[in-house]
Amino acid sequence: MPKIAVLPGDGIGQEIIPQAVRVLKAVLAEADADFEFQDYPVGGAAIELVGKALPDETLQGCREADAVLLGAVGGHQWDHLPASERPETAALLGLRKGLNFYANIRPVRMIPSLLATSTLKEDVLDGVDMVVIRELTGGVYFGEKGRSDNPRSAYDKMSYSEEEIRRILVQGFETAMLRNKKLCSVDKANVLETSRLWREIANELAKEYPEVELTHMYVDNAAMQLVRNPKQFDVIVTENMFGDILTDLASMLGGSIGMLSSASLSGSQGMYEPAHGSAPDIAGKNLANPLATILSAALMLRYSFGMEAEALRIENAVEKVLEQGYRTGDLAQAGDKVVGTIEMGDAVLAAL
């Protein structure tokens, strides 16, 4: 029986995960698929429970599962901890590295009924449909870092091996093959040696994918182009930190970061989570938008279990409730039906 490790985490993570699990279970039941769901503590919740943001049992449980569904981690009560022990860093980076989830996939699509929500003009956004692929276990995030005193100084090393670059670029080319065959590789090759190696390998791989139109773009220009003319993009592939920045930015093209789902893949395994954080300011108030998590559950069915029809059922249900005018606060405009987290979950269930 397929196993799903469920890690609600902190803040709104505790509210959005139950909604995604309800939706998943309903879809699986109708498909006569028997899955096992097992909860594990992670983040601040785990610090309180066992003194560590990423307990060994949680890591082990995730290893043994076929897929991981993660909510969000972090909160101000853990701000006093050294940065490397805080929930966001210890848990998220620990899970990514520990399970080798090197490929982070974030689909950015403008759902027509959300057009009014965005800060960008409707004609600029109408039809936006891209996938941003972010390398997730390398680069400056995981390089050696250090500090000296008197006078103080600090460093972080950004490094990449051929193998790390190749596998994420392959993911980019393969994704492009399934879509419009346009791959934009984002780097800063005019300045960085890691980017030069990146570009070199991208150009080599391009020969193996003659059908894919590969372009290169500098990261500063990419940030600008995402706002200037987002429809030019089909698949973007980039390194860890650039991807961090560009995906948050790109979330604005889908209306709200509350809509941005993500899959973090490693061969046969996957972790699925919303791109947003634990939003301590609205936690516990039934205000959070569960849709990014519900859409992440759809990605789980698609990528980890090959259940394309069921993934689409969830995605269509989400589109339908948005068409019906249901909105959580982050998406609300005058005249919308503003609902809470649970009510949004109800609506999606009803729309399945």
Next chain:
Amino acid sequence: MPKIAVLPGDGIGQEIIPQAVRVLKAVLAEADADFEFQDYPVGGAAIELVGKALPDETLQGCREADAVLLGAVGGHQWDHLPASERPETAALLGLRKGLNFYANIRPVRMIPSLLATSTLKEDVLDGVDMVVIRELTGGVYFGEKGRSDNPRSAYDKMSYSEEEIRRILVQGFETAMLRNKKLCSVDKANVLETSRLWREIANELAKEYPEVELTHMYVDNAAMQLVRNPKQFDVIVTENMFGDILTDLASMLGGSIGMLSSASLSGSQGMYEPAHGSAPDIAGKNLANPLATILSAALMLRYSFGMEAEALRIENAVEKVLEQGYRTGDLAQAGDKVVGTIEMGDAVLAAL
């Protein structure tokens, strides 16, 4: 007599610089100020002339000048050179480092008559008025970098000293004091050690500027917030690479990258240049927008020569021609008077 080193560079640099120089000379003549202008080769133009993107005489000329006015550098004909010898890298990074221009100031202001030009909604942009301050001589741009073979790998070291961080943050606080006293320091302190040192020093300095409201924001969130709600920002200060990405992005808030001026300062000296590149595709066709360069000339009068009234004259003239409907191609909408580079220069001169 104050000396200005003029470095037109490549591509549209050769077209936009003459327009800025005309405007400068007109304003200086009316102010009875005698300045000496001296041209120097830089970038690809200098490679063709003397085999080096940043010739020694150019660097020396800039050192001896009170201010440098730079156009743009680079072009596809130099793409075959190793990245470190290409015009953009060798000339720009060489000038910045060689003259220690550590503080890059990029004012981002939505000029009301350009509201229709942007891809963001008008109510989101109306009133945007911020300054982005980017550290320009440190970080991963100038750190040690290297490459190994078999298997290939590469690295770039991001490092910062206390002194480097402090002086740019001081620039941030001082700029905030002259404006709305709100400083947003952008970093990635949840992951990077350099960012943790950055944040530490920012918090220390905040005690010396009790009137300034200091906030910290992660770079991924900052990229999103610039699109979600740009009016929340007054002064942003950040390190080199984050600033590279965020200023290009922020240029969209001013309508076009063709409007984004910049000052790179080092104590008493300054270099002034548009934030855009040499645009080889439109070079030589009288199509380039000279306004970012003309506005950079205004910054020169303000920062290098304390000529605030003259700086304002130029800035007001630019606003006026835009109100009159003059537009280069990058800003044009249906119904606008589309003009060329030279005609735009004429219009600004007439509007002074």
